[in-house]
Amino acid sequence: MAVTREEIESALEQIELPGGGTLVSRDMLRALSIEGDTVRFVIEAPNPDAARAMEPLRAAAERCVASLDGVNTVTVALTAHGPAPQKPAPSLKVGGHPKPQAEPLKPAGVDRILVVGSGKGGVGKSTVSSNLAVALAKQGRKVGLLDADIYGPSQPRMMGVNKRPASPDGKTIEPLHAHGVTLMSIGLMLDPDKAVVWRGPMLMGALQQMLGQVNWGELDVLIVDLPPGTGDVQLTLCQRAVLEGAIIVSTPQDVALIDARKAIDMFNTLKTPILGMVENMSFFQCPECGHEAHIFGHGGVADEAEKLGVPLLAQLPIDLDTRLAGDTGTPVAAGNGPMAEAYAKLAERLIEGGMA
Numbered sequence: 352m353a354v355t356r357e358e359i360e361s362a363l364e365q366i367e368l369p370g371g372g373t374l375v376s377r378d379m380l381r382a383l384s385i386e387g388d389t390v391r392f393v394i395e396a397p398n399p400d401a402a403r404a405m406e407p408l409r410a411a412a413e414r415c416v417a418s419l420d421g422v423n424t425v426t427v428a429l430t431a432h433g434p435a436p437q438k439p440a441p442s443l444k445v446g447g448h449p450k451p452q453a454e455p456l457k458p459a460g461v462d463r464i465l466v467v468g469s470g471k472g473g474v475g476k477s478t479v480s481s482n483l484a485v486a487l488a489k490q491g492r493k494v495g496l497l498d499a500d501i502y503g504p505s506q507p508r509m510m511g512v513n514k515r516p517a518s519p520d521g522k523t524i525e526p527l528h529a530h531g532v533t534l535m536s537i538g539l540m541l542d543p544d545k546a547v548v549w550r551g552p553m554l555m556g557a558l559q560q561m562l563g564q565v566n567w568g569e570l571d572v573l574i575v576d577l578p579p580g581t582g583d584v585q586l587t588l589c590q591r592a593v594l595e596g597a598i599i600v601s602t603p604q605d606v607a608l609i610d611a612r613k614a615i616d617m618f619n620t621l622k623t624p625i626l627g628m629v630e631n632m633s634f635f636q637c638p639e640c641g642h643e644a645h646i647f648g649h650g651g652v653a654d655e656a657e658k659l660g661v662p663l664l665a666q667l668p669i670d671l672d673t674r675l676a677g678d679t680g681t682p683v684a685a686g687n688g689p690m691a692e693a694y695a696k697l698a699e700r701l702i703e704g705g706m707a
Contacts, residue, residue, distance in 0.1 A: 354421040371685040376531045388423035402431035460569040463595040470614030472579035475631040480576035482684035486698035488531035495533040500578040504538030511680020551583040581617040589621035596624035603651035627662040635669045665697040
């Protein structure tokens, strides 16, 4: 019996890449063909230097597939992206007043849009957004991540990308890809050391561009990392885009919950469903003795979710590996371990609930 594509991809998922993830989760597998007992495929590295260093990985992938039942011959080639993408056309401008919009905005090819909000800054909303996106991609979903925090974009650092997106025609924007996720952020379009000093209309125009002019491709879900608060970005998205719903992230402490309730009230006012809540920094577990400390209190988000009648989707601890992974550009969900498993369970809950 001939081997199947699913069996090959499942086998290759066992080979972890040096930077985290696998050939499948990081979308490096190309031109897979099965002809009787002969399998051929290409591993596409991000650049020529990376390709030269990946020969041991190519050999390992070849041995892995060759060991499968029904496989007699395996041919694996290494390739790499060509020169850096062309620079955006000079006429491409970011920001400016939004254009008139006849219908609610939903990018072509995007099945559903989830927004991740907090009401308050510093509760780990962006960390949850990036890791959730990666966890969903690892489970086979086609995922996009839009960093809508115009004044404080952090996803380029957390996802490990820093190239400016290309624009072939001065209108369409080609997003970047990392860890199996399609990514767009205003932080990729502007000087990272310069502050964004824009009034509301320019901000709304930029958001409209990132939703409507980005070539998102075919996505099961687009996750939008919102800025804190209840301002122009939230209002624009809820009023002008077709949203599946919102996920609220908060720490258990009362101060954070005050702002989370305001965010919830805003979404309710704008008729955007609350899909569930995530309690971040729920506890700290001492790596030496295993003692569990509730630094920011205990149970506040769970109680709030019960009052709202929405699911408590996850309780995530304060974790050093999560912080280090975000700072180095490889989300903790891309690897293995307790936190990767926690985000995998969060992704599973959303998939099982039909939310992603």
